[in-house]
Amino acid sequence: MHAVVCVKQVPEQNSVKITADKQINSDGINPIINLFDEYAIEEALQWAEKNDGQVTVISLGSDDATDSLKKALAMGANEAVLINDPALEHVDSQSAAKVVAAAIKKLDNVNIVFCGKQSTDDETGQFGPALARFLGWPQLTYVFKVHELSETSIVVDRALEDTLETVEASLPVVVTAVKDLNEPRYPSLLKIRKVSKQPIPTWSLGDLGLGGSDVAGNVQVADRVPPPARPSGEMISGNVQTQVSSLVQKLVENQIL
């Protein structure tokens, strides 16, 4: 079994600044592996361990993203690939999926791709489904449990808004992970040492048989502004009785009770 995990490096907190040209400036904020992708890595590792398979992690990003790939290697992934090209600097989700699909086709015999259900920075949630489309594979989104995974098929539970769904699909397949799919392991300190100096192969668009026009993108960000600040809380004064009745009244008014 050969599993690929798509890993995005994102800022740890959302306290990013928006620059004059509407881009996101995350300088000084610790970069981490996208939360949902950590679950994807752990799930791939667990099944690869059970099935004697191998795990390749792929990230599309700048050279800095090698930090996240090395962390995934130190967690136990076998190989890592960085896709880095100047034309990808402001790539949209759909084009990113197109590029990563090309990279997955370039790899040998991939049976399954795990992604997080969304990234915690852009939050489009489009990457996994778009990737499945470009690969022409079925997609299993919002997966919170993988029951079985063999060389040919997979059985998972999906957490939908009102329904929990158990689904079986044939491989190859794209799976997107929700939070709490598993408990991601910490990287091994021994492996951190080993991968620290290991070069990560980098593929450009050219390496994937693509050009700048393939990733031109259909989505332009017209504007970016910080969300309005939360209104400050209100202190309810008076004796306990007045406070309680006032609180209850407000809860009813706001349809919380």
Add this chain to the structure above:
Amino acid sequence: MDFQLTQEQQELRQTVREFAERELLPKAKEVDEKAQIPASTWKKMADTGLMGLPFAEELGGAGADAISAALAVEEIARCCGSTALSYAAHVGLGSAPIAMFGNDQQKQQFLRPAAEGRYLGAFGLTEPHAGSDAGSTRTTAVREGNEWVINGAKMWITNAAEAGHLIVTAITNKDRGKRGISAIIIPQGTPGVHFGSPEHKMGLRGSNTHAITFDNVRVPAENLLGAEGDGFVQFLKVLDGGRISIGAMAIGLGVAAMEAAVSYARERQAFGHAIGSYQSISNMLADMDTELEAARLLILRAAWLKENGKPFTREAAIAKLYASEASERACRNAVQIFGGYGYSSEYPVERYYRDTRLLTIGEGTSEILRMVISRGLLGELA
């Protein structure tokens, strides 16, 4: 001169920091209150490779250098002092002597399980009547056939009752003074080893400390660590390394106190302004940052010397002395900045203050360290 940590050191440090923030910090208050570190914590630390961080990969370790090992202790202490003390004692005192002086058999039998985190190691040096003056050891080990028979008592031994093995110093030849002291490894469960109740301590309460008595304790002759009579020289070397750990731990606690104080000084208002805007407060914060940074440089230099096989007794003594006292000032002033809240267990700074108080005492008191350092300046005086 290169003040830059290597890529590997930075990555190890970041990983330990993330681990400690997620796994140790949320439990630190409870660890102190219940005077117990959960077994699951040790299991998770073992899974990451922390328990054998500086030991060779072939022996179950992670093969990290002395600088990374010091940074790891600092990061653990920043989140939980008790865990840091038991960890530092496990690595630096309970395990390192076997890595330094043990033969292959001892390394496989005792160092490997400790490095893999299957159990904690402990080191018994201090006695009821011999702390700083460890040359006055009274515990004896007498050779009978193929065994050592150990009698005596030890005091203030970190991890003792939980440890899978205990390294003890004992007199094997009373006529040779300090040259008659040897170190012997006692496996867990050996008959005749009795542990006192856990000591009720001011701080670092989650890290258990015990008195031990040895009543005709018999261990195989091959459990002698290194050569007979080498015990005194061995533990001086062990303590040199231990001082780097304790200094690193002091910095971690000091940094935790400083970070808490900075955050409080930003938020707490007095007379219409954040208290950090008053120089009485901001100067305390500036002093904390300055002293902790200086302490870290001293610790990292001592670790660098150790890693490069150069003498570091003086540098480790200076670093531990300075770091432990700087940490105590930082924690003291953090309590001061928090005012009444600082004196309450509602906030963690009182715990940092209690925790750091040990560090000018354990593994060489400030007074002994000043003696070590000044002797280097003065030489032997008449």
